[in-house]
Amino acid sequence: MKKILLTAALVGGFFWNASAQNGKTTTKTKTTTGTTTGTSTTTTTQENNAGGTEQTSTSSSGGFFQRAQNTNGDIKATGGDIALEANVNILSGGVSLSNSLNQIRGRYFLSNDMALRLGTHLSFNTTTPDPDTKTRAIEFSIAPGIEKHFAGTNRLSPYVAAELLIGLRSAHAEMDGPGNSEIEVKGAFGNGDNNSRGYFLVGLGAVGGCDFYIARHLFVGYELSMELSNRSFSEIETITTLADGTVITNKTDGNSAFSFGPNVRNGIRVGFVF
Structure with missing residues (x-):
């Protein structure tokens, strides 16, 4: 009887083990x-x-907003990054904006080698060169564009870019004239030359430049450009109000200036990525 029970146990164990092996799965x-x-x-x-x-x-x-895989040791900007920069001149006795339109620029990297760029500038200035004179100028500019970056090195990112240039300036001056008269000048804030006139600017720029990353996501750079632009300078209207209330108005026609050529953008670009 013991031999029969032992044989049955061995047979049952054999079939149970075979069933477990058949159900075993490798993943x-x-x-x-x-x-x-x-x-x-x-x-x-x-x-x-x-x-x-x-x-x-x-x-x-x-x-769309996922960052591309960083293949440069996480030093340079990659797809999805945003950069902010300014072109500054530290050799002129103080830090000042010094690119062609005095702009601060932002960039959004579509990928490791493509970026959208947008430069902007807005300023409002009033001056009193002497107690009898007050001038006012409002300036605005915008420069949207696109960049194509090349391999460079682990820290150097050379690129080319194209951008649209749009800018305007509004100028105005008020001063005391002879014999208690008052003079208002619309369209200029100085002696009436193009440096003090209001204007409207439109142009195109072809840019070559580079970013050099001195630390993770911190860079300096430089740009050169070829620019095609036209400035339409404002008409100047001078309104003189005499002491007896008589108003005399004089007008000077506006003019325009067309330019094409290289533009060396003075100063060093300094920016960071976040």
Whole structure:
């Protein structure tokens, strides 16, 4: 009787072990991440001892604002980064804006090698050169553009760019004239030359430049450009009000100035990425 029970136990153990081996599954998972599109794919493979396999794949995308994979040691800007910069001159006795339109510029990197750029400037100035004279000037400019960056080195990022230049200046002056008269000047704030006149500017610029990253996401740079532009200078209207109330108005026609040529943008660009 003992031999029969022992034999039954051995047979049962054999079939239970075979069933467990048949149900054993090996799972392998492989994840692939796209460095350009920001899409990741996960592949899961299941194998069993009977020779059957089952493979499933899932993918996900980080969307438009996902940063591209950084291949430069996280030193330079990559897709999704935003940079802010100013072109400053520290050799003129003080720090001052010194690019062609005195702008602060922002950039948004569409990818590791493409960026949108936008330079802006807005200022309002009133001066009193002498007690009898007051001048006012309002200046505004905007320069949207696009950049193409090249490989360079781990720290150097050379690029070319194209941008649209739009700017305007409004000028005005008030002063005391002879014999208790008052003089108002519309369209200029000085002696009437083009340096003190109001204007409207439109132009195009072809730019070459570079960023050099001195630390993680902190850079300095320089730019050269070829610019095509036209400035339409304001008409000057001088209104003189005499002591007896008589008003005398004189007008000077406006003019325009067309220019094309290289523009060396004085000063060093200093910026950071965030």
